[in-house]
Amino acid sequence: MTTTAPSRPSLTQRLRGVSGEVVKFGVVGLVGIFVNFGVSNAVLHLTGWAPVRCSVIGTAVAIAANYLGYRYWVYRDSDAASRRREITLFLIFSGVGMLIENGTVWFSTYTLGLTGSLAYNVSKAFGTGLGTLFRFFSYRTWVFKAIPELAEPAAETAAAEAPAAEAPAAEDGPAVIAQAERLLTTEGVQFAK
Structure with a gap:
């Protein structure tokens, strides 16, 4: 990716x-x-x-x-x-x-x-x-700090790059979450856990 x-x-x-x-x-x-x-x-x-x-x-x-x-x-x-x-x-x-x-x-x-x-x-x-x-x-x-917004162009780019036929299986949930967190981290968006 x-x-x-x-x-x-x-x-x-x-x-x-x-x-x-x-x-x-x-x-x-x-x-x-x-x-x-x-x-x-x-x-x-x-x-x-x-x-x-x-x-x-x-x-x-x-x-x-x-x-x-x-x-x-x-x-x-x-x-x-x-x-x-x-x-x-x-x-x-x-x-x-x-x-x-x-x-x-x-x-x-x-x-x-x-x-x-x-x-x-x-x-x-x-x-x-x-x-x-x-x-x-x-x-x-x-x-008055601004609320961080999710970068939609990055999400659209990631969605366009992912093959349409590959749908994540239920057991791939942790991997998908980890990949989403990496994407958000690279975009500078952080969420409190």
């Missing part, structure tokens, strides 16, 4: 595959930005608290809203077998994104001495952009 190694998709094909994900991620992100800026500015102007504290509150509320969008829309097809692991990683990476975002607010307020609504929102926007880049790559890489 000969097998062919699956060809890797070209860069253009990979970018096309990611483009829909990027658009959905962007929509959820925009909702999160409106929530983040709305909540943080409301808290800032209504309470008079420190800018970084208000920014952290807005970011925390946006993280909760974004999780719902990512889990149930953008990455709804991802492996949800270990929800505790997913939520833990989501919160860790969101926390790092929060530090990136609110670090820019802290830097502009306390290091550069820039105060006022415009300076606050510009520094928050800059930090949100940096945090979003970090979150996108960390969420898709570590948090």
Whole structure:
């Protein structure tokens, strides 16, 4: 039995595959930005608290809203077998994104001495952009992992190569199972036993 190694998709094909994900991620992100800026500015102007504290509150509320969008829309097809692991990683990476975002607010307020609504929102926007880049790559890489799919072309190739007249006998069951496991292993698909 000969097998062919699956060809890797070209860069253009990979970018096309990611483009829909990027658009959905962007929509959820925009909702999160409106929530983040709305909540943080409301808290800032209504309470008079420190800018970084208000920014952290807005970011925390946006993280909760974004999780719902990512889990149930953008990455709804991802492996949800270990929800505790997913939520833990989501919160860790969101926390790092929060530090990136609110670090820019802290830097502009306390290091550069820039105060006022415009300076606050510009520094928050800059930090949100940096945090979003970090979150996108960390969420898709570590948090919302895709479910491995069986490679249908490989199965079709194996079926086409097998002679039609040779049907496995009942006593050949273990051999057929071993052959199927080898095929799945070569395709990079692994199942828990």
